[in-house]
Amino acid sequence: MTEKRAAPDQRARFEALARIVVDPLHRYLLRRAEPDQVDDVLSETLLVLWRRIDDVPGLDTEDIPDPDAVLPWCYGVARGCLANARRADRRRRSLLERLSTWRTESPEPADPDHTALHAALAQLRSLDREIVLLWAYEELTPSRIAEVTGLSANAVSIRLHRAKKKLAARLERKTGAPPGHETTEGTQGTQGTEGNGRSSR
Structure with missing residues (x-):
């Protein structure tokens, strides 16, 4: 019974928090993230807030949350999610650069x-x-x-x-x-080596 009561309580607390923080967090990310990152990072931030709802300071189960109490902590979560997104983007770019070689x-x-x-x-x-x-x-x-x-x-x-x-x-x-581009180059290199009477090894 305790777990059954806890789930609706968690949902109610999260919904109360979300009504307060979604718009400020969206503005926060708009000023810092790339346009195509904003929605994804905001979604990730809200997911973290859902999972860590008990850790949000100043969040009361009965009253409307005080923005001044909850927003600084939520900004910190958004900052961490944005940093993760930037690291993932750097890894993607690194992969492309390494593949290009x-x-x-x-x-x-x-x-x-x-x-x-x-x-x-x-x-x-x-x-x-x-x-x-x-x-x-x-x-x-x-x-x-x-x-x-x-x-x-x-x-x-x-x-x-x-x-x-x-x-x-x-x-x-x-x-x-062009099909066979690498093969052609390798064949030419091998023929040149054999023509000089030297082993390719």
């Missing part, structure tokens, strides 16, 4: 939604995709990735190398690079 052609016009990248990642096996993301987003070394995945460091290195090659090839096809 595998490309043999100059990139085509910008893909603002990164649909080609997401499509290429989606075609990888789940474990290979996780390895790439740990390498690119979390910037882990193969030995650290091995700790996360339970693989050996050597196995991680091999999987990462193969996954990067697959991604590069798929991104080339998406942006219209």
